[in-house]
Amino acid sequence: MSPIDNEALWTLVRPYTGEQHEVQPTTRGNGSDVTALVNCDDGPVFVKACRNSPGGRRASIIRERLVNPYVRPVSPALQWHAADDEWIALGFEVIEGRSSDFTPESRDLPDVVGIVEQIGELPLPGKADEWQETRWDRFADEADAQLFRGKTLLFTDINPDNLMIGYGRAWAVDWSWPTHGAAFIDPSCLIVQLIAAGHTPESAEYWAGSCKGWTDADTRAIDAFAAATALMNRAFAERNPDAAWLGAMADAAQAWVDHRKR
Structure with missing residues (x-):
């Protein structure tokens, strides 16, 4: 059944x-x-x-x-x-909305970036004190993993289906694993999704530039997180070779790393 x-x-x-x-x-x-x-x-x-x-x-x-x-x-x-x-x-509650469009010409992009910025501005609940973000740690050395620490509430599950667009507002749905960590992590997750949707890394970083967590971040921390993200996504893709979307995410993350090394 x-x-x-x-x-x-x-x-x-x-x-x-x-x-x-x-x-x-x-x-x-x-x-x-x-x-x-x-x-x-x-x-x-x-x-x-x-x-x-x-x-x-x-x-x-x-x-x-x-x-x-x-x-x-x-x-x-x-x-x-x-x-x-x-x-x-x-x-x-049931909301009236649709999945967002992350592609380069989408009119949803200002709303998408706006909701990511709103998430970054939310106060960290006391209940979240034990929800430290550690999923990227095993793909970075110990010193770099410390750069991912912070007290910003994180959504992390950023994708077009989870950022929904309605009339006059937007929502982040499916808060299945909120954590706390560095403020640049959610904008960085958005960058990889935008590249996978067809943006150049330059364009994706331009849109992330509307988020304070991104603009205030240390360049070394972002570089370390990009590298860890590429390793993580490649590991997921190799473990599930039939899931084409995982391969696409791995390619997008690697494209971001290559861009940042130039």
Whole structure:
């Protein structure tokens, strides 16, 4: 049985939704067992759920629940959460928006950069004190890894599907693994995504230049992070050779490194 058809899940959340008239599975939130738009008595709601068993998905959905009150200026609001021995579920407000366009001629680029800058300006919640960003550490030496430290709240999962454009505003959705670290990390993640979308490294860095975390960063720290990012993406691509998008990200990250070495 598919998780989307699991009656125990929908019984768990029914006190928060009322009668569920339609459940539309979505592809958003790949780190969850279930993501769906639910039309119900209490209005539409976006539901994310995962099995309540030890592991990354459970830890991720708990972290997303904890961070939501602090990121609502840039993210859909969490309306309720529910859990039992089998499932953990989150219910978010439904937003009217679309995936952003990262390509060079896109009119979305000012909004994309604006939302990354907004994220960088959010206060770091006390709950995030233990969420130090370390994912790039094993691709850098110890001294360089220290350059990635900081007390800026980080999103890191920057891609066109997670930065959504609506009428008059934009959102960052799917806060599956917020961390804290150096302020230049989110703008740097955007740079790699822009290069993968067709920008030259020069163009990508131009757009990142609208973010204070980028403009205030030490050049050595950015160089170290670019090198670590290239190694990380190449490792992911080699581990999953059939995933063409991982190869594209590895190529984009290497193009950025090559640009910075000139």
